[in-house]
Amino acid sequence: MLAWTAPEPPDTAVASWLCALVMAITMVIAKAALTPAEDRQDDGSTAVMRRTARDDGSSGISRVEGGPPSPDGGTGDASHTGAVNAVEQTIEGGADPIGDRMDTGQDIRRAQKDDGVLQKIRGWLSRGEQPKSAEMGEWKQVLNSRWAEERLESEMEALLDQRCHLGAKMAGLQKMAPSLQFVHADADQLSKMISFTTTLAIDVSAKVRQLDRAKTRVAAAQQRVNDLLDLKSCAEGVQTALQAEDFEQAAAHVHRFLAIDESVVRLSEAGEAAAGRAGDSLSSAFALLHKAEVELHAAVGARFSEAVKAEDLASIERFFKIFPLLNRHDEGVKRFAEYLCSKLKASAAKNLRDAERTGPSEPRAAVIWSDTATLLFEGIARLVEIHQPIIETFYGPGWLMATIELLQASCDKQVSKIVASFNKHRSIDAKVARVRESLRAVRSGTAGSSAGTPALDPRELDPLLAELTILHARTELYVRFVRRRVMNDIEVGFFDNERAEKTAKLESIIKDSDLSRCMQELVGQYITLESYYVTECISKAVKLDTIEEGSLTSSMVDDVFFIIKKCIRRALSGGSVDGTCAMINIASTLLETEFCSVLERHLRQGFPSGYLDLSQAYSVLQTSLQQGKLHTTDTDAQKTQFLTALNNARASQEYVSSLCTTLRQEVAAQLTGSSSHERDKLESCVAGLQAVSSRFATLAEVGLKQLLSSAIKPRVKPWVDGFTAVSHDITELGGLQLDKEVRTLTAYLASVTTWSERDRMARLSQIATLLNMEEVSEISDYWGVSSTMTWKLSSAEARKVMLLRVDFKPEDVKRLKL
Template structure:
């Protein structure tokens, strides 16, 4: 009603009154619904209340038990706190007692060390004296003085012991250093190791490592110089003379490795893990000096700089197939290249050994963190920045230049010395060229350098793809002379001519033979290239045993260049086959197929019987084709011959389709044409291992159309093959072929729904 009072203006009209009334009715209905909902839940609420009433006594019991448990926990906690406080007090007391005992022991040991060090020095028992000094140096001198003040109120004896032991430590350090130097001068390894073990006891670890490393370097120097003198005195007839410098530098690396293997346990035992890097640094510097001397003698004796300069000059001023008067014979580089790869391989092996040993030592002795990271960086800087590494890079650069020259010149020589043996499909240069390429890549693999291997592979790919393919293409570019020839006789004639040193075969015979031989060369080279790629993918990782996944991807990328070589060789084959198609196949095949027009295919029953017995067109065509293929059957490789048959088939079918369109047929003529097509398919299929039926698809379908009894019969063939996609003939082609049948009405053909 309050709301009604606020809306007096609304109540002044009947519409307003009715609206307010409707709202009141709606509110009343909503309230009634709410009351009904509450009443419907009355039984459920009463059941809940009864359940709660039953549980109330149990809640009282739980509350009582919870209070008792809380009181018990509080009591136990207080008791535990009291006990633990007493334990802490006892632990503090125990620690203090232990510290007191340690101080007392230190004081007693101080006196023992003070007395014992003098006795040991007088008896020259340096190990025992060093042990006393080491025990003294491990004490906390400040605490000892404080303890002496607290106990005796007089620290004079302690101070005297300190002074005495300090003097003894200084004296012992000087004596041990002198004795170590004397042992080094006398080359007494046992004494050197004896005094080396004493340095860390005196707190002279760094000096001990430096002196011991210098001693090891002096021994390495003497051995390296001795080995180098022996190398220089080696007789050229010695079986190792060709690799004597590689053997000398290998002995240097093996000597360093042996030193590390023998003395690493000694260093770790007395100086602790993580100190091998110091010794390795000194050994690496000595390795740099000695390897520099060895490589200088190697370069001088082998005339390496002169050879590299000569090869550089030649490659800069000469074309690939020019014939300069002043150039090296590639055979003279063979042994030098082998020695270069051995030296680089041994250096890589040595560097990996040093890195592995030092890294293992750091992992054991130095916790992971900034310190280890800094030491690892120092190790890598030492190895990568060493004189040995720089000189090996120069050596590898010289090797790659000479290997490229060796490969190119050897391939040129193989091309110049190319010959054809009787009964062989290819000439000698194919085997020679790929033997040279494989040899060079394998030799690069023995250098243990992936970059070197990839560089040689890239050079080989460039050589094969450009120069070698150009040799093949240049011969094929001269063309295939037209005319018939028995190529078996040509091989025999040419072989005899070569043996007798005079030319007996005609120019055209030679040209035909060389054309087919070089076409076979291209095919054989394609197979060799694929085989080379697969074999290298297996061989190179087995030689470079430490290849990572990224390095493997890099190798695969380089080997993919051989795929480009195969594509270039395939283009050469296609070029040669196209010449055979234009010069040999097309001029002969077209006239043979044109004779189809001279044979009538509107036959009577008598004509049909005679034609079926003689088959003049197809038998003559097969005979001519067989004669043509016979000229090449024994002269081409299997793949090239199959390609030739495929080209011949394509030419025959294409031209036969054209002449069929110019002919007319009746029912018997269509039946004869179907038999002719089948005979031709059967013959050409028997001449090759490839499938050629697909090339006869249109002709076969044309024969099917020409062999129909009625025009409407085509619907059965068309519909039964699931639509026009299985047909090579379009609906327009089918109608055109049907018009060749003189007994088919044009109106019936037009009404066809295809």
């Protein structure tokens, strides 16, 4: 802060700034003294004054906002004197800061306050004193408030400038006023018309409701009259029909009587009694018909039983059709199903006796129990096929499931007998016990050392496993038939909620049946036996492994995968998703553990070194065998075993991929009725089997690395070292010879290997192509967008190879744009 003394004159720069401030405040205050709006239209002095204020006070306003200028930026005494004169002229001139007109007392007090501020500034200028900071802030506040008023006035002027446009709009609205009167009249008329129409509609609706009630009452009266007439007709006709043993006609009369609402007819009887008319005729008719209903029911039941004893199918069906006319649907279905079950029981018992008497040498002896179960299922299907139309016609939709439920109960009993006889004659439980004992011995490592029961021969299980799968397949076929027939009946007779309830009941009937329980037990036994069968067969295939002359793999690869494919296909043919998944998982485990361990054991022995020629590594299998037997030294036998194991690993990898592809196709073709959950489960199991191929790939890679380190690198490394130690310059003739030798080597490798040699020899072939060119520019025929060759060499590698040609100029090679 600067310190000032009274005798010293004020700073000229601050004085100039204050003068400008005074001028601006003066001009702003002058605006408050303007005349009203109606007078400003004829007076141009206001606009002149406003323009003068803007022109003269612009610099002063900017200085007020930014503060007074620094002392060294002043303009000297001349500017101070001019500023003082300007302030005095402004204050003492013709413009009065307060003005002559004030609208309110507040405006007068504000103008007086602003005038006091100006008087203080004039006194300061005349005395040459330094203003206080508080006074400076007050002056700025006055100026800023006046700036706000100026902005508001500018906005008001803008609105006034739009007066002509708004006037034109108002003129247009005034022209439209007569039209609006017509619109108002039309709208009033339309409102009255709508009100009239509404009232008329309400009246008409009331009349329609009255007519509807009258119609309903008339229809009820007609129905009551018809019921009375039918009641008398039925009472008269039922006795005649019973006497003539015309049970169908009597049932028709009783059915019509049962369809009559007895409580409503009783009201008519009460009305006749109240009116003094006799109502005895109605009471006697009701009593007569109730008695006839009882007599008819007893007669039909007795005749149905007699027809069953006599096995008179025509009479059985005749009286079976009468039960629904008496509203005895449950009784009719139960009696008829009992008759069908009796026939089914007799037929199944006969077939079971025939199966037990079948000798082992007869043609169908190996599958006689599955044939017996098949006959049972076919008998049920035949009964459903024959009698389903009768049930649907006379009993209506929904009653087929009740019939099949009763038939299924009889089927469960017969299946339990067949399975029990099957277990007894095939010794299923004993064989499963022996198999489990053998599997436990294998897991514990004591196989062959136990003095107990000898191991079961897998060949004995083959026909038994086939019969088990056939038995389960026939069961699945029967279940699909029942589900399809009942679901068609449910779809016709029920809606969404009832349909879902009936469907759930059908699934409960199937899953909770003894048939399903027996099949689940058989599937468990099948999985145990099949697991033992495939394990023993794979073990035997490994023990009997041989190498045929001219073959690159041993016999156990084909044998193992044949056995696995056979077992999985057998499980798939049984129609059991759980059984198929179990067999796929068992196969995956055996391949990944048992079979891979055999190959890994052979590969761990390593490949002995000492080959004189690289070609011996590929010709051992052909030259070391004579009639399937090895007549070689131990070293040659070890080499042969290693190479065979390596080829077996690679072939096994391909076999696994092929097996998974085949399984996916067969699953989609055979298990068409499986759910999405079951399909996902099968796909997961197949994916697990597919993952085993990576295990074989790892073994093959390990074997190749051993072969490379023990046989190829020791022999090739001295050649490579000797070759790289000398600088080689190649001529055109040398390039031609190199290309010829590369082609010969590629053809040789193609004849002794199974892998694609062109991909592995691609870089070497491209090097020979570059060195075989006649000119440097010839590379444009092979390299570029128009070339059909996929280059394995980079552009730098291609230049490096071409520089080996002594007849190619280095500068020509470097100028190539590759």
